[in-house]
Amino acid sequence: MNQEGEKQQQQPNNNYDQDYQFRQDPQYNLKDEGDGAPINGGNTIDELFPQEKPHWNDWPFIILFLITVAGFIAISGVVLNYWNTNSSNYGSGSIYGNTSSTLNSNSVVGLVFSVVIAVVLTAIGFFICKTHPKTFIICGIVLNIVCGLGTAIMYLSLRYWSAGIVFLAFTLFSAWCYWGMRSRIPLSAEILTIVMDVIKWYPMILIVASLGACVAAGFSFWFSLVITATYMRFDPKGNNSEVCDSSSTGSCSYSKLIGVLVCVFFCGFYITEVIKNVIHVSVSGVYGCWYYMAKSDQGPPKKPIWSSFKRAITYCFGSICFGSLIVALLDTIKALLNLVKNTVLQNNKWGQIGIIIVNFVFSFIDWLARYFNHYAYSFIAIYGKPYLRSAKETYYMFREKGIDALINDNLINVAIGFYATFTAYISTLFMFLYLRFTKPDYNDSGDYTAPLMAFSFLISLQIVNVVNETIRSGTATFFICLSNDPEVYMHSYRDRFDRIFNAYPDVLHKLTHQNV
Secondary structure (H helix, E strand, O other): OHHHHHHHHHHHHHHHHHHOOOOOOOOHHHOOOOOOOOOOOOOOHHHHOOOOOOOOOOOHHHHHHHHHHHHHHHHHHHHHHHHHHOHHHOOOOOOOOOOOOOOOHHHHHHHHHHHHHHHHHHHHHHHHHHHOHHHHHHHHHHHHHHHHHHHHHHHHHOOOHHHHHHHHHHHHHHHHHHHHHHHHHHHHHHHHHHHHHHHHHOOHHHHHHHHHHHHHHHHHHHHHHHHHHHHHHHOOOOOHHHHHHOOOOOOOOHHHHHHHHHHHHHHHHHHHHHHHHHHHHHHHHHHHHHHHHOOOOOOOOOOHHHHHHHHHOOOOHHHHHHHHHHHHHHHHHHHHHHHHHHOOOOOOHHHHHHHHHHHHHHHHHHHHHHHHHHHHHHHHHHHOOOHHHHHHHHHHHHHHHOHHHHHHOOHHHHHHHHHHHHHHHHHHHHHHHHHHHHOOHHHOOOOOHHHHHHHHHHHHHHHHHHHHHHHHHHHHHHHHHHHHOHHHHHHHOHHHHHHHHHHOHHHHOOOOOOOO
16 A cells, blocks of 8 residues: 555656656745745745835836825815705605706615625625635636526516627627636636635635725725716706706816716726735735745744735835726726717717727727736736836746636636626616616616616626635736746645646746746
8 A cells, every 4th residue: 555655646756757857955945046936034025025126116106196096086075065065956865756867866875785785795705715616616607607698688578688788798708618618627626725725824815805895895885976976067967957057166068077987987997906906916925925935944924914015005006006007097998988888879879889899899908908917916916026027027927838828727717707797797787677666767768777787887896806806816826936936836735736737737837037
């Protein structure tokens, strides 16, 4: 029995040696390997992953972000003060019986319930992911397909063709992705198990996720109030025009409405992205500590999440603001296209088709930017480099490892994305049913159904993405560390490395960074 056991343990090592000669030094993970293993051990993130020159990277973008926050606060003050001053014209908060021609307290109640639904479903998904990783991956895909199909059938049966066709298209795409990637599920389940085990190793990550959810939900609520108040202040539709024209702050018009909404969308998306990415960078630092130091003689640093968070909001904050700006601009363009489609081009069939095509192109670019940035932020967290250098490192990793391998071998992000979409579906469905049953006067013609559904979808998606960022951060950081220093994980967790090697032999090909 002992001889057979020794043969089973030696067999994987023979396979490794055929492709790659690992270092045999048991303290390898404490030696300098350039952009790979950390330079030395330490009790803080800065000691474990020292920067070349500790300074505030990409600091001009910090100033831009602070200006954005100030602008959002200023706009909020103007429109919310208008709502408070003219509250008698927009209902006292009841979801029934108001006579406004634009968004009012009724819409706020609907958006608040959408936020609550998103938070509850996010907590359920996180619990399933923690206790049953493989089940989460399968359920995240299957539930999305089933609910998406059911929602599409309901919309089509109600002759709400635009929403029904969109949901049906998303459902068919989800089913196609699941069928093509089903063979990758075992590897993804193994990686997700590793990521969740780190959360068990350091439960403070859960507190970070909870605080992130609270911050995201609070800002989403504020965001919803500002959007609603903006419509009240500048929407010229129906009797709302008489109300705002009589105000001492000026008249209302579609041009003012769209202009202010673009500013609100940009500020809201930018602030939300920065919140999400601060969490990402903070959590990535913890996963980096675990990867390199969990099995070392020194052990992991004390309070890694606090050290990583301080680094994220100081030296790395400018880089976070830089990358978040790119995504926020793309999200704003998408929101503007939807706004134009639902207002200016509402009765122009060919114009709406053109907007849908352009929106699809921007959605794809937005997905690429988010996917690329996610890995770049992990480089920022581990190695403390400016955004452009981290982006160059990310590009090199994709070029050497193959972006197809990173996408196809990592169904975790796909499952999380599907579950996030499922959560947004449910919140959007609630908003549709809420408007249908409450029948607010401002939506007699159904003009605000599509915008409110879009707001509900976007806000819910932002909330679930902030919470799931802790899982996605661990996944991205694990891939980066495994690509740079696979031997560290092999020495620390031999059995798990064997399983990863059997499913992904390319893990042995270490990044050299000679051309970066």
